[in-house]
Amino acid sequence: MSELLSPEILMSIMTAAMGVATIILLAALGELVTERAGIWNMGVEGTMLSGCLIAYLVMASTGSPILAALVAMGAGLAVGLLIGFMTVTLRVDHFVTGLGFNLLASGLTLFWFRSYVGRGKPPSYSTIDKAPIPVLSDIPVIGPILFDQHLLTYIAFFSVPVIAFFLRRTTFGLETRAAGENPQFLEAKGLSVATRQYSALLFGSALTALGGAFLMLTFADQFRPDISGGRGWLAIVAVIAGNWRPVRTMIAVMVFAILDSVAVHAQGVGVDVPYQFFLMLPYVASILLLVMIRSRSGQPAKLGVPYLRH
Amino acid sequence: MSTPTIEARGLCKSFGPVRANHNISFSVDAGELFCLFGENGAGKSTLSACLTGLYPPNDGDILFKGEPLRMASAADAIRSGIGLVHQHFVLVPDFTVLENIVIGSEKGLIVPYKEAEAKLRQICETYGIEIEPNALVRDLSVGERQWAELLKALYFDADLLILDEPTATLDIENSKKLFRIIDKLKADGVALILISHFLDEVMQADRVAVLRQGELVGIRKTAETTPEELTRMMVGRDVEPKHREHSDVGPARLVLENVTVAGVGQVPDLNDVSFTIHQGEILGIAGVAGNGQNPLMEVIAGVRRPAFGRIILDGVVISDKAARDIKDMGLGHIPDDRFVEGLVPELSIEENLILGDHRGEYARGAFLDFPKMRQRAEQAIKEFQISTPSADIPAGNLSGGNAQRVILAREKRLATKVLLANQPTRGLDIGVIEYIHTRLLEKRAEGVAMLIASSELEDLLSLCDRIGVLFQGRLMGIVKTDQTNLEEIGLLMAGQPLENAA
Numbered sequence: 001m002s003e004l005l006s007p008e009i010l011m012s013i014m015t016a017a018m019g020v021a022t023i024i025l026l027a028a029l030g031e032l033v034t035e036r037a038g039i040w041n042m043g044v045e046g047t048m049l050s051g052c053l054i055a056y057l058v059m060a061s062t063g064s065p066i067l068a069a070l071v072a073m074g075a076g077l078a079v080g081l082l083i084g085f086m087t088v089t090l091r092v093d094h095f096v097t098g099l100g101f102n103l104l105a106s107g108l109t110l111f112w113f114r115s116y117v118g119r120g121k122p123p124s125y126s127t128i129d130k131a132p133i134p135v136l137s138d139i140p141v142i143g144p145i146l147f148d149q150h151l152l153t154y155i156a157f158f159s160v161p162v163i164a165f166f167l168r169r170t171t172f173g174l175e176t177r178a179a180g181e182n183p184q185f186l187e188a189k190g191l192s193v194a195t196r197q198y199s200a201l202l203f204g205s206a207l208t209a210l211g212g213a214f215l216m217l218t219f220a221d222q223f224r225p226d227i228s229g230g231r232g233w234l235a236i237v238a239v240i241a242g243n244w245r246p247v248r249t250m251i252a253v254m255v256f257a258i259l260d261s262v263a264v265h266a267q268g269v270g271v272d273v274p275y276q277f278f279l280m281l282p283y284v285a286s287i288l289l290l291v292m293i294r295s296r297s298g299q300p301a302k303l304g305v306p307y308l309r310h
Numbered sequence: 311m312s313t314p315t316i317e318a319r320g321l322c323k324s325f326g327p328v329r330a331n332h333n334i335s336f337s338v339d340a341g342e343l344f345c346l347f348g349e350n351g352a353g354k355s356t357l358s359a360c361l362t363g364l365y366p367p368n369d370g371d372i373l374f375k376g377e378p379l380r381m382a383s384a385a386d387a388i389r390s391g392i393g394l395v396h397q398h399f400v401l402v403p404d405f406t407v408l409e410n411i412v413i414g415s416e417k418g419l420i421v422p423y424k425e426a427e428a429k430l431r432q433i434c435e436t437y438g439i440e441i442e443p444n445a446l447v448r449d450l451s452v453g454e455r456q457w458a459e460l461l462k463a464l465y466f467d468a469d470l471l472i473l474d475e476p477t478a479t480l481d482i483e484n485s486k487k488l489f490r491i492i493d494k495l496k497a498d499g500v501a502l503i504l505i506s507h508f509l510d511e512v513m514q515a516d517r518v519a520v521l522r523q524g525e526l527v528g529i530r531k532t533a534e535t536t537p538e539e540l541t542r543m544m545v546g547r548d549v550e551p552k553h554r555e556h557s558d559v560g561p562a563r564l565v566l567e568n569v570t571v572a573g574v575g576q577v578p579d580l581n582d583v584s585f586t587i588h589q590g591e592i593l594g595i596a597g598v599a600g601n602g603q604n605p606l607m608e609v610i611a612g613v614r615r616p617a618f619g620r621i622i623l624d625g626v627v628i629s630d631k632a633a634r635d636i637k638d639m640g641l642g643h644i645p646d647d648r649f650v651e652g653l654v655p656e657l658s659i660e661e662n663l664i665l666g667d668h669r670g671e672y673a674r675g676a677f678l679d680f681p682k683m684r685q686r687a688e689q690a691i692k693e694f695q696i697s698t699p700s701a702d703i704p705a706g707n708l709s710g711g712n713a714q715r716v717i718l719a720r721e722k723r724l725a726t727k728v729l730l731a732n733q734p735t736r737g738l739d740i741g742v743i744e745y746i747h748t749r750l751l752e753k754r755a756e757g758v759a760m761l762i763a764s765s766e767l768e769d770l771l772s773l774c775d776r777i778g779v780l781f782q783g784r785l786m787g788i789v790k791t792d793q794t795n796l797e798e799i800g801l802l803m804a805g806q807p808l809e810n811a812a
Contacts, residue, residue, distance in 0.1 A: 171421050174405075174413055181402040188400045189414035190363070190385025301404065 003269045004262065013261045014145045019218055020231075021257035022153040023048075023211045027235035028242075028249050029156070029163050030207030035239055036167060037200035038180035038193075039087055040304035042098020045232030046105030047079045047205050051212025053109040056223040057116060059216065060123040069152075069213045076209025079105075080202040088197045091306035102232075110225045124221040152214050157250070159207075164246040176200055180300030183307040193307050208232065230283065231260075237286040244298035252289060256282045313376040315340045315501035316361065316392075316470050321370035323356055329524045330356040331367070336519050336529060338470070340499045343492060345532075347512045348521035348544055349739035354505045355397070357521070358472045361503070362394045363387040375469070388414065393463030397474040397505075399455050403448040407458050410447055411465050433464050437491045452479045460491070471495065472503045477511060478737070481598050482800070489514055507544075507739055509537045520544050545741060560589030563759035564610070564728050569619035569629070571605045573783070578617070579605035581783040587728075587759040592750070593788070594774030595763035596799055599733065602783040603763040604646065607732045610761070611643045612636040623728060637666060642725025644717055646732035646763075648710060652717045655706025659698060660687035662705045663720050690719040695745070711742035718749060729753055731762045735769050747773055767799060779803050 003009065027044050034041045041047075054075040058068040079101070086097040113122075128150065136147040167173040178186050179196040186193050212228060220227060234256045242249025263278035271278075314337035323331040331353045338344040346354045359365045361372060363381030372379040374390055381387050387394070401410050412426045430443045439457050441450075447458060456479055463471055473492075477485040489511075492502060506512050513532050520527040520543040527543045564587045571580035580602050587593045595603055608614040610621055612633035621629040628636050637643075645651035653662050664672045664683055672679050672686070687701035694715040698708065705716060714734065721729065731750065735743040750773060754760060763780075764770055770777050771791060778788040779802035786802040 169421055169423075170419055171412075171416055172419070174409060174421055178402050178405070178413055181404050182400070185400045185402055185410075186413070188364075188384055188394075188396065190383040190388060191414050 003271055004265060009265060009269060011141070011144065013258065013265050015148070016264065017254070017257040017261035018145060018149050018153055020260045021253050022150070022156045023215045023219075024231050024235050024238060024256055025156045025160075025250060025253045026152075026211030026214065027208040027232055028238040028253050029159055029246065030204030030211075031235050032204075032239045032242070032244060032246060032249055033163060033167070033176065033207075034200045034204035035303055036180045036244060036300055037176045037197045038183065038300055038302045038305065038307065039083075039197055039201055040094040040098070041083060041087075041201065041204065042095050042236070043079070043083055043101035043105070043205075044098075044208050044235050045228055045230065046098075046102035047076060047208040048212035048215070048228040048232040048235075049105050049109050049226065050075050050079055051209030052216045052227050053113060053223055054209070055213035055216040057112075059125055060222075063125065065128045065217050068217060069210060072209045072213035072216075073206040076206035077202050079209065080205030081198075083205065084198045084201040087306065088194050088201070091308065093306070094304045106226060109223075113223050113225070122222045127219070127221060128217050150214070150218055152210070156211075160246045160250045167246075172196075172199075177300070179307075180303055183302060187309060193309070197307075208235070211235075234282060234286055237290060240296070240299075241286075241289040241293050243293070243295055244300065255285055255289065259285050312339065314338055314373075315342075315375060316503075317373040318357075318361070319371045319373070321357070321360060321372065322368045323353075323360055323365060324368055331360065332524045334370070334521075334526045336526070338501045338503060340469070340501050341496045342517070343496055343502045343504060343515045345504045345506060345512050345515035345518045346521060347506060347518050347540060349507060349741060352521040352544070353524040354521055355474060356524075358394065358474055358503065358505055361387075361470075361472060362392055385414065388466060391467070391469040393466070393468035393471045395460050395463050395471065395473045395476055397476075397478060399459050401447045401455060401458055401462075404446065406444050406446055407441055407450070407461070408443040410458060411443075411462050415466050430461065430465065433461065437464065437494060438487070439491070453481065453484050456480055456484070456488075460488075468500065470501045470503070472505070474505045475507075476504070477506070477508065485511070509540065512540060513537060522546055541740065560591075560757060562586045563589045563591075563624060564761070565620075565622040566610070567620045567622070569609060569616045569621060571609050571614055571783075572617040573605075577783065579783055580609060580616075582619070583780075583783075583785045584619075585778060585785065585788060587761060589757040589759060590754055591776070592754055592760040592762060592774045594770035594777040594791075595761065595780055596767060596770055596777055597763075597765070597780040597803055599646075599765050602780045603732055605783070606780065607643065607645070607730045607761070607763065610728075610730060611641060637724060640724070640726035640728065642721035642723075642729045644714075644721050644729070644731040644734050646736065648713045648717060649706060653705045653713055656704055658702050659691070659696070659705050659708070659716055660684065660701040662716055663687050663690050663701075666720065666724060690716075694719045694749075711738050714738060714742065714746065718746060722749065722753060725753065725758055727758060729758050729760045731760065733764055734762060735764065735766060743769070767796060 027048055031041060031044050051072040055068040055072040058071045059065060083097060083101060086092045087094050130148055131151045132148040137143045167177060175186060175191055176196050179193050183193040215228065216223065238249050238252035238256065241252040259281040263281055266278040267275040317337035319335050321331055321334040334357060346357060348354050356365065360367045363384050363386050379390065408423065408427055408430060411430060412421055416422060416426060427443050434441060439461065441454055441457050441461070447455060450458065456476065476488060480488060495502060504511065504515055512518055515532055517529055517531050518540060519529045520540060522544060530540065566583055566585050569580060569583045570578050573579040583606065585593065595606065597603065605614060609616050612628065612631055616629050620627055623639060628639065649655050654665065660683055663686060668678060672683055690696065691698065691701060696712050696715045698712060705713060708716065734746055750760065762770065762773060774791050776788050776790050777794065777799060779786040779799060781803065789798060
């Protein structure tokens with residue numbers, strides 16, 4: 001175990017954790033906005049997985065990471081539209097919709113991947129490079145951890161205050177929150193609840209798919225079944241543990257990301273504890289977090305309740 | 311003659327076969343207070359929904375300042391300058407007052423909170439409303455929420471303001487304040503439509519339109535009419551004032567001795583309350599809701615335990631008994647929230663009618679006695695004039711008046727000794743209130759001791775032998791109904807103790 005505590009390994013764990021956090025944070029922020037609008041989207045895992053596959057297909061075909069990320073976000077929009085149609089327009093139970101979509105995504109991505117690869121070997125590519133920030137990345141210790149990362153990592157963490165500002169200070173953010181708290185109120189003001197819920201779902205799903213694309217482009221050189229590995233679920237837990245607040249959600253994400261990173265390093269360094277034990281850590285932590293943080297004061301009052309217009 | 315602010319011409323609105331509004335025409339001028347008066351279900355709320363764009367009318371025209379109004383949504387109404395103050399609060403509890411108000415009112419990307427707050431404070435000052443813009447609505451009292459609801463409409467300078475039962479949740483003092491604000495709005499040239507079924511409010515309007523079963527019965531100037539005429543128009547017949555026969559008061563039936571019920575904090579919910587109700591006597595509890603009425607009913611019914619003191623029913627101490635045993639001794643309880651404590655909304659009317667008795671008379675071993683239940687349901691629906699297509703529909707689908715009849719039918723049977731009724735007529739219209747009064751007085755003639763809490767003083771004055779007033783959990787005093795007046799009760803309600811309590 002002590003191998004993990006050497007300064008070099010700790011640095012490496014923290015640096016990698018920022019990358020893992022990017023994946024979960026993008027999905028968690030997307031889910032947070034979606035849930036604030038009243039939609040309890042359980043399809044985060046499937047959305048992320050779809051983002052992974054699309055990013056892989058585009059990257060393998062064109063070699064352009066930017067195009068891969070954009071097309072993955074496009075796929076996320078399509079997923080958001082589908083889930084919106086189910087939950088907002090047809091008013092299907094949010095949990096059933098999300099769980100059903102996850103099963104669909106798991107099967108469909110595998111099917112598509114196999115069809116694409118055919119009998120040959122799956123194409124692979126080299127992961128994308130980091131974008132260190134000049135000067136700042138030279139600071140000892142925190143420089144490499146915070147400022148020698150991928151572009152999307154900066155964007156994801158910068159999104160935390162941006163989304164907090166959006167929800168708190170903008171008209172559309174206020175209306176989005178109202179949709180989750182009291183949809184009748186919005187309707188009485190002549191403002192469409194459906195528009196706000198669809199918008200939140202589209203935004204959230206695109207962000208989640210972008211998280212999947214980031215996973216695909218930085219952590220793996222080729223797709224494999226269920227590559228998202230439960231990180232979508234961790235995003236949902238992070239939102240709950242974060243009491244539906246952006247900054248607290250980010251902190252919960254960091255806990256998961258660090259443990260996830262520890263698990264990866266434990267395999268690499270070769271500690272005498274079975275590595276499966278470490279793989280379990282983020283999920284054990286998610287349960288512990290939910291047990292410890294029982295406050296749900298931030299939960300939107302009408303979260304997960306299909307809204308029926310009169 | 312100037313153009314009226316709003317004019318309805320031959321307005322019709324149907325929901326399937328139900329004619330909610332039929333051929334309604336009227337107009338309201340700037341600076342006028344116009345009242346829509348009628349029983350629940352007469353079509354008042356539908357009419358206001360048509361005027362504010364929530365429902366498109368099936369036929370007829372609405373002219374706003376002389377222009378035909380074509381509204382697709384409530385947003386159009388707000389833009390045109392029509393404000394609606396809802397009967398049920400449409401507020402987001404987890405938002406601040408300010409946030410509730412700026413939604414939909416402020417365009418642009420960023421909410422200008424500073425400017426909005428300044429404007430709101432200005433409005434509050436102009437109309438003498440005391441409210442903190444940055445307080446969460448969740449933390450406001452019911453009365454303050456009514457002000458928040460009103461402020462939503464005042465924030466964008468409306469030319470027409472529709473107030474749907476605005477005083478339903480206000481106490482006397484705040485109702486007066488509301489009418490002072492209305493006077494100010496009238497002076498500013500705002501046209502106001504007041505929807506109400508309280509006569510004393512209606513008489514403060516300039517003109518009154520009486521609606522009955524979706525049709526306009528007539529329009530009267532308040533200066534040229536009487537409350538009696540309006541009531542006759544509303545009900546469609548004469549309403550006889552009930553004469554309560556004096557019944558002989560028997561021996562003590564229900565006795566409370568120094569009953570104290572602990573509250574959440576330091577202040578007890580019920581503080582040292584003692585009284586006696588005799589056989590065939592009705593004790594009324596006046597007081598603004600939330601002053602201990604619910605804890606009082608609950609402690610007698612055995613739902614809550616007194617921290618101190620005793621409750622005695624026919625010589626037996628019941629304050630340590632389970633609610634079920636107390637019920638079995640002959641106690642009926644009409645709780646204040648019909649659809650939460652009074653009924654199980656998802657269960658059928660038939661099932662609701664026998665709940666509480668389902669292990670006794672309507673059980674055959676572990677099974678329910680369906681033929682007997684059906685028989686009881688049919689008899690109750692007939693006897694209590696519950697209007698429903700069948701006994702099988704969920705009780706939650708009933709209107710407030712019919713739901714109360716179901717509860718009354720059930721509890722009246724159970725109450726052989728004591729009947730507790732908490733706000734039994736709240737939100738009901740005159741016809742149903744009259745009916746409930748009659749049935750309660752029948753029970754009194756049978757020697758049942760009754761405790762009735764109501765925020766409607768009229769209720770208490772026409773029903774009760776004695777009236778007590780609860781103020782912050784304390785019994786301020788008990789007066790004999792025939793030896794008191796509204797002023798005396800008003801003083802007690804305001805927390806002034808009485809020297810010569812009966």
